[in-house]
Amino acid sequence: MASLNKVFLIGNVGQEPEIRVTPSGAQVARFSMATNERWTSRASGEQQEHTEWHNVVAFGRLAEQVKEYVSKGRQLFVEGRIRTNSWTDVNGVKHTRTEIHANQIVFLGSRGAAAEGGASRTARQVEKGGDIDIDEDFTVGDLGPAVEMDDLSLNPND
Template sequence: MSLNKVLLIGNAGRDPEVRHLESGAMTATFSLATTERYRDRSTGEPREQTEWHNIVCWRNLAEIAEKYVRKGTQLFIEGRIRTRSYNDKDGNTKYVTEIVADNFQLLGRKSDNPATPVQSGRPAQAPSYQQSYNTPQYSAPAQPAQTAPADVQNDEIGDDLPF
């Protein structure tokens, strides 16, 4: 058994870059910043460390990201880690680690106008968006009441990498 699940809350670092592939599939990519705040043990001063994540949305989720995600938008993203490789122009192998979003929720937006209050950093009802995949379920013969998900292999994603 294995699990590849990522949960992130952060702010979009840029507007989504949208591409339409030859297969007709749509993809949107953007960066997401997550910031860890802590206190330095030796000096007692507050510190921050920001991680930047490459987010990839496919199909309907890409359309929604194109419409609603903007630089500064606070998002909750649920997805999985995917690492891919490619050869650069000099023939060197490069590796890219991305978060493939399965769903996300808009939590709010940084206000450009400081006079505009944002309650708790989120709108009253934040919409949630989800990408659906057909995941077959199999029952174990000895225990018919329990099901276990099969390894999810989305062949369409592997066929149409956006690079």
């Protein structure tokens, strides 16, 4: 039976990316990203909102692009897959962390849009280190096929 592990997110970066280098020299970028869900309560008629925080990880050339262009508050489109890592710390306590391993990141708005509180009329796509300007009316289908990342093993304690 076939299966699918694919995630699409549009949200804002919650913290400056953390960049690490693996023992093999590959860069790894980690950052949090918030997505918001809004609805009107049927019972009260009031607007409700829920913020979900996601742990996003990018590897290799994509991590290099994150290091250069991603900052707190920046609006992004992220395409990737869900990965759950488990480890035991030095005190014997088991930890679990669910992450989004990014295959593709699209920058929505200008670099200064986060600070200005608005978004520009363009988006910039970065996929494994290449970038392409795309139209403001893009859809997920316009992004093309996802690029599969190499299977990198990463210990969260490194």
